[in-house]
Amino acid sequence: MKDYKRIGLTFVVALFSAFIAVWAYNTFFAKPQIVTVPQEQSIRYASLPSAPQGEAPDLTYAAESSVHAVVHVKVSSTQQARQFHSNPFYEWFYGDRYQQQQPQIRQGAGSGVILSSDGYIVTNNHVIDDADDIQVVLNDNRQFEAQLIGADPTTDIAVLKIDEKNLPFLKFGNSDALKLGEWVLAVGNPFELTSTVTAGIVSAKSRNIGINRADMGIESFIQTDAAVNPGNSGGALVNMNGELVGINTAIASRTGSYTGYSFAVPASIVAKVVDDLKQYGQVQRALLGVNIGDVTAEVAEEYKLDKIEGVFIGKVNENSAAEEAGIENEDVIISVDGVKVNSTAQLQEQISKHRPGDVVKILIKRDNKPKQFEVTLRNMHGDTEIIKASDNIFLGAKFDELSDKEKYQLRLSHGIKITNLDKGKLKDAGLKEGFIITDVNKEAVNAVNDFKRIVSQAKGGVLIEGLYSNGEPAYFVFGMN
Structure with a gap:
């Protein structure tokens, strides 16, 4: 009996001890395991419009209407x-x-x-x-x-x-209205590949790239990324309406072939030059008579200009159209006939549309205040006369200006060439066709008018100096009485 009591007591003690141990463990030692169960979320998609798929411009009309006129x-x-x-x-x-x-x-x-x-x-x-x-x-x-x-x-x-009738032709478009990014076509004959059409956009306007070495050369090119190569020179730059907006003239290249950009003379300049050559045989160049430069940050700071705009006048030439109108040194030209100009190329382009004798409205800024002038443009001789090709005939000879190539080959900076010689004092004195007159009575001859003026003012004898096309120098003397 005693054994049963002892066993029962032991069992109770053990059970109690186990209870105490479990309680103590749960209270002081056990750490709860935290499990994070992600809640499934439904993804929300924004309903956005698809990327615009702009249709390629239809250039077929412009191409078909221009290719036969090139x-x-x-x-x-x-x-x-x-x-x-x-x-x-x-x-x-x-x-x-x-x-x-x-x-x-x-x-x-x-x-x-x-x-x-x-x-x-x-x-x-x-x-x-x-x-x-x-x-x-x-x-x-x-x-x-x-x-x-x-x-x-x-x-x-x-x-x-050329002597032919009923030919297809292109009409001039408004090159001033061209916008950056506007599509244009270049039509020409690159590498002897006739009737080639390439497309691009207008990349820039009024671009001066410094390739025209002629005296008083004008550069205000339309820059495009239409592919132009050797053989394209003189070809058409047309807009989407098939109108002529430029004449392709040059490319920017280190290889001699197209590498990204091409340049065209704008139609605004071309139309005026063509009209002059047809009417007068030579271009009627109008001049303001100023030395100009772009307004840069340095210029604006030096001359205390309130804005970087316009074209800066470094010097007004004596007896020039600008001086006559009252324009002064350090004035800034803002616009010509209401068209803003912010570079020398833009100013040249606007003035080149005019002839000597034309009156233009020039808005200038003086002491940072606007002031408008009416300017009567003049020619290179300082007057407003229109000079015709027939004016190049004098003393029985017909003259022409030297090309840049001739000046380069003969190392000349000035001179006029006899292109035709009839009876007269020059022929009697022994001059020949092709002879280049560089100086008369020790004065430089840059144009036919210079020759006429010097000879007309000569008292007694006239000394003509020059050279032939092979470089052989010569001089002649004759009397005017």
């Missing part, structure tokens, strides 16, 4: 034979001996744009410069000999004429 211009020129001395030791013993190169024929090609149904064509001056023969090939492969009506190195524009 021509292939082929030129050839003869490089004159040059004479030079042989070994000087042989000359000492045997007298002068000359070696003579045979004349070489050079050929080139470019593009042109028909401007009227009766065959007037515009191209670049550098395409036809010094050409002896100019051929025009139409889009239908008909070929014509072209007559050079006139050329203007300052804008790199020339006008040709």
